[in-house]
Amino acid sequence: MTHKPKFSLKKKLIILIVSIIMTISLLAGLLSYKEIDGVIRDMYINRSRELSATAAAMLDPQMVKTVRDQVMDVFSATEDRVSTDDWGSPEFEAYLQKYDTVRDTSEYRTIQKQLRIVQDHNHLECVYLVYFDLETESTIYLVDGTYGEDNSRPGCFDAIMYEVDREAMRHPENGIAPDVTNTEEYGWVVAAGSPVFLDGSLVAFSAAEISMNEVMKERNRFLILAFAALLVLAVVFIILSILLIERAIVRPINKLSDTSEKYWSGESTAIHNEFSRLQIHTGDEIELLSNSMKQMEQNINEQMTKILDTTQKLITTREHAEEMDRIANVDALTKVRNKRAYDEKIAQMEAGMQCGEIREFGIAMVDLNDLKKINDNYGHDKGDLAIQKLCGIVCSNFKHSPVFRIGGDEFAVVLEGEDLQNAEEIIRNIENRLDQIRTDLALKPWERTSAAIGIARNREGDTPDMVFRRADEAMYARKKEMKARFQAFR
Secondary structure: OOOOOOOOHHHHHHHHHHHHHHHHHHHHHHHHHHHHHHHHHHHHHHHHHHHHHHHHHHHHHHHHHHHHHHHHHHHOOOOOOOOHHHHHHHHHHHHHHHHHHHHHOOHHHHHHHHHHHHHHHHHEEEEEEEEEEEEEEEEEEEEOOOHHHHHOOOOOOEEOOOHHHHHHOOHHHHHHHEEEEEEOOEEEEEEEEEEEEEEEEEEEEEEEEEEEEHHHHHHHHHHHHHHHHHHHHHHHHHHHHHHHHOOOOOOHHHHHHHHHHHHHHHOOHHHHHHHHOOOOOOOOHHHHHHHHHHHHHHHHHHHHHHHHHHHHHHHHHHHHHHHHHHHHHHOOEEEEEHHHHHHHHHHHHHHHOOOOOOOEEEEEEEEEEEEEHHHHHHHHHHHHHHHHHHHHHHHHHOOOEEHHHHHHEEEEEEEOOHHHHHHHHHHHHHHHHHHHHHHOOOHHHHOOOOEEEEEEOOOOOOOOHHHHHHHHHHHHHHHHHHHHHHHHHH
């Protein structure tokens, strides 16, 4: 007597198929979620970094320092401070009135206008300047580009500092690390900060906040649809599998199998249309499966088209961001690299020295003489011409080394290769050329450019900053010597 099996093959296959399909759908959904979430976060974090750096590069560090010092003077002199925990209270408003004189300064208005340019052109939540007071453990707002009641006026402060803020003060060159938050009040926001330096000293941090609420809504909507589609597709496959088990399906399945092999083998010249050419008319569930495969092929082709389009848009966005970064590293007047680019170069050199890739280098400091006198006597446009002329002379002689304009009348040259080996000869050529110009009475006064040059090479155990200081000292010594010589000559 034959006993009916407790678990038939049909039941086992159904259990197996259901388990596999549901597991794959769940994993696909989770992986999609992680990948999409990661891409969105990385994209917005990088954009926040780039825009905060752009804002920092646009600002005049001297103006920022002036506003910071004014705010900090009032802050230090005020004992009854009221933090943003009491935002909107009469005490808070009375406290902020102490800083009204700061808001009325031209420096404050200029900085706020520049921040709003970056904010408005890039559709940011807000762009603002902030400073961390380690003594009082406070986060102090200097200038805020936000419009309306949410604007943090000068003197607003949070009576708390986070570890990321302390790390930014310990290593200001790294800026404020990006942070993605999700709060009930503001929703999803990503923020990052970049330092504003003046003569190598930290003045403040420029921070950019970007709202991620809309993209997160789109992400959730897409994921819901994706999970629903995966669930529907899983159910369809389960039902089709059950029906296929109950019927004689060898021949249609072989056709499907052969088509599948051709689809993935690459033998067909129209590989993405194999299922659409398949003709199965069984009038039953097998035909449904065939049609489902055709629809799947169409959906795959459509999704691939969307993916390629999205990829192209991302490439365009990245190229735009790279172009913005390049512009932020170029000095508008002389077209050589600026202080921000110099700081990046120094950071690269420090990394190269640590891994042994960079062993020898030098730094030359070039400072234009009498720029203030030219500006006062002939106008700032003539001063700009003098700066451009000196820059041209420096660049034409240091042909193998990057030249940076790091101040109004100061240039730094990172000596490499042939320029490092022939540094003294090059400097003599520059000084000879400047002597010829200075004594050429046919030239206009602002065309008779004069400059002091100092150079230093690295020694064992030196950092780039140490070499920079020695070059700067040598330059100032040369300037002092030239001034004494010119006075004696007169």
